[in-house]
Amino acid sequence: MSGKPGIVVLGSPRSGTTLLRRLLDAHPNIACPPETYLLSAAARFLHADQFAAGLRIGVLDGLSFAGFEEAEVLARLRGLTFGFLRDYAERVGKPRWAEKTAFDAFHLAEIRRLCEGHVKFICIQRHGLDVAVSLRDLVDKTGGYVQELHDYVRRYPEPLEAMARAWIDTATAIAELADSSEDAISLRYEDLSADPAAQMQRVFEFLDEPWDDELVGRALAGTGQVGFGDWKTYARSSVDRSSVDRWRSLPEPVQVKLAQICNPTLERLGYARIESDDDEDDADAARRRYEFGLLLNRMKNEDS
Template sequence: MQSDRPVFVIGCPRSGTTMLQLMLHSHPRIAVPPETRFLVPAYFSRRMYGDMRLAENRRTLANWIATGRNTKFRELGLDEAEFVQSAMLGPGSFGSVVGMVFKSYAERFGKPRWGDKRPSYYRHVEMIMRMFPDAQFINLVRDGRDCVASLKEMPWYKPDSVHAMANWAEAIDFGERNARKLPADTFYQLRYEDLTADPETELKKLCAFIGEDFDPAMCEPRHIAEVAVPKHKVWHNNTHGEVTTAHAGRWSTRLEPWEIALCEEVLGDRLIANGYELSGAPRAERQHVIAFKAAAGKRRTARLRKYNRDRFTRLREPGPLAALLTEGQRRLAGLPQQRNRELVIR
C-alpha cells in the first residue's frame, strides 16, 4: 500500500525550503502548499477553541483558519465555505481540523498525499507530531554564511545579521536533536548544495525515504512555481528559474568582513560538522561575539517561556489532538481503515 503520511519541510529560513517544497509539489502524488501561517498559533491557542469533538468548536476553529488576517488561507485557492463544512463533518480532533486544510489543498490538485512547509517548524517537531503522529520531516541545511547573507537582504527579516547567525545555529542544533530522537523513517536531512548540484540523485534518495517513486518533474520545480508561489513573494523569484548552484558560496561577496569573521568563529564547529569549509577569516571582535551570545540567549529565553506556558495546557488538554485523516493516523488511534471519500463531503 502506498504511503499517505504527511510530509513537513523544515530548516533555517533562506535554506532553499521553498525550492524543496516545489520539488515535492511537482510529484504527481504530493501537494505541499506555500506557507500557511496558522498551524503554530492555532496550537498554542487551542484552549480558546475547546473540545474538537463538538462540531460547533470545529466550526469556530475552521472559520478562524479561513478568515484570520495572518493565516494565508486565501493564497491556497480553496473555497472557504467548503473547507469549514469539511472540518465540521470530519473527525473530532484538533489535528483533524488543521490537517483538513492540507488535505483539501491536495484534493484541489487531485493528489492523495499532503504536507506543509515552514522553516521555523524545526522548533516545533514535537508539537507537530502530537497533531500528526505519522508525520515525516525533511530538514534542509544550507551553508550558514549564505543563509545569513540572504536573510539580511530580505524585506520581511527585521533582526540584524547577528540574530540571523543565532537563527541558523538554533536550526542546526534542533536538526541534530531531532535526528537523534526521531526514528529513521521519520526524519531526513539533506544539504541545499547537494540538492542543487545533483537534483536527480538527491531526490531519488528523498523519494525512497518518503516511500514514493521518483518523478523527473521534481527536478524542474519552476513549472509549478507559477501556480504554487504567490505573486507578491518577490523574494522567491529564483524558484521560477532552473535549479542552479549559482547561489552557493555568494556569502563571500555579500557579507562584511566582520560578519564573515563572526560567522566562522561562532558557527565554525557547526559549519565543519555539516561539510562546509572555513575561509580562515581572522578572529571576530569581542563585542561581536558578545552580541551573538546575547542574541542566542534571547531566542532561547523566548522559546522556553512559550514552551513552559504550553506545559500547563498539556496537563489539561481541551480535547483530542491527534489527526485522524490518514491511514497511519487512524491505525495509531486503533480505528479501522476509512472508506473512500469518507471525510470530505462535497
C-alpha cells in the first residue's frame, strides 16, 4: 500500500461522475469500482433527527449514552466502509482506492463527517439545467424515483423543477466543500468532456499520482466492467459531448421558469446566467398558451 489517502468523487447525479470514475480507474495506481453505495449507507447510519428541544436522536448520541465516543464510532464505521474499498483495490492489484456513487451528494454532511481528513475529494459540477433534463430522462428509464429524488418530487410537483432543486442543493453542498477544503479539487463536466486529458492531468497532480498520455484512451476502451452507474457511459468508447447544453431544447417557458430558480447557483458556479426576454407566463398567458397548443394540435390533425 502506498499510504496515500482514498479518493471520493462527488457530483450531482448525471454530472459525469461515471465518466470520471472510468478515467480514475484507468490509472495503474487507483481502483474505482462501480457504484458501491457504501458511503450513502454509512451516511444513513449516521443520520440523526433533531427536534425542538435540540436533542439529537441517532446512533452517535445513542451510543454516547452507552459510553462510545463519537470519534470511536466514526473510526469503526470508517474501518468498515474503507475496508471494503481497500480490499477491492488489493484484489485488483492497485495500491489506492477511489469511490463514486452518484447519490452520495445528497448525504454530503454525513459523508464529510466520516471522511474529511482521511480522503481526497474530487468534485465535479455540471450545468444545472442539463442535470435536470438528464435526471428526468433517468427517471423515465428507471420508471421511478430513488428516495433522494422522491423527497424533491413530493415537494415540487413539476418534475423538472424538482430535479433542478435537487441539483441546487447538491451542487451547493459540493461547492461549499470544494471552497473550504484543501483536500478537494473541483472540475466541470463541460471542461472534462471537452478535454479529458487536460482535466485529468490536473486531477492526478492534485492526487500526487503520475500522468501518462495513454490513460484517456485506456479508460474509454475499458467498456467491459459492469456495475451500477450511468449505463450510457459504460457503453461508450469515446467522450460524447452531445449532452452539453441539451437544456436549450426545452420550451422557452420552461427555460424561463428554471432560469429563475437556477440562475443564482449557476452564477455561483461560474456558469452564465440564462437570460430571456420573456417573463414567466401569468395565469392568463398560460391559459392562452394552452389554448394555442390545442388549436395547433387540431391544425396538425387537419393537415394529416
